[in-house]
Amino acid sequence: MTETAGAGRDALELALERVGDRWALLLVEALLEGPSRFSELQRRLPGISSNVLAERLRRLEAAQVVSGRRYSERPPRLEYRLTPEGSALAAVVEALRRWGGGSEAGPSHRVCGTATELRWYCPTCARVVPPGELGQDDDVVFA
Numbered sequence: 001m002t003e004t005a006g007a008g009r010d011a012l013e014l015a016l017e018r019v020g021d022r023w024a025l026l027l028v029e030a031l032l033e034g035p036s037r038f039s040e041l042q043r044r045l046p047g048i049s050s051n052v053l054a055e056r057l058r059r060l061e062a063a064q065v066v067s068g069r070r071y072s073e074r075p076p077r078l079e080y081r082l083t084p085e086g087s088a089l090a091a092v093v094e095a096l097r098r099w100g101g102g103s104e105a106g107p108s109h110r111v112c113g114t115a116t117e118l119r120w121y122c123p124t125c126a127r128v129v130p131p132g133e134l135g136q137d138d139d140v141v142f143a
Helices: 003-019 024-032 038-044 050-062 090-101
Strands: 066-072 077-082 120-122
Touching (some): 024 050
């Protein structure tokens, strides 16, 4: 195993520790639409029990994927929103949705109507980066 492959595996393991449980990415998907209260999240995610939802939200807060803002003191109630790190998962959630649905076609571009594609893009070179040119640095962004 190369050093790069080992580092990638470690990064994947860290990512899965943060968002790899059954409900985490579904919560991220629900919060991509905007801030939500606990009861709204329960309605959007049928099948999740209130104790599991509370525990997942606490875990995602600890992982700095979600933040909770108190809107009521008595009883204490929170509104949840994605942090910038949580919002960065939008492309991952979309890619998993496509993969799970067996479709490579993405949402259509409002301007021309063409289905969009997920690609690695280098803003310095202003071009899509083919897989053989991908490194482990932060200069390559998903676009």
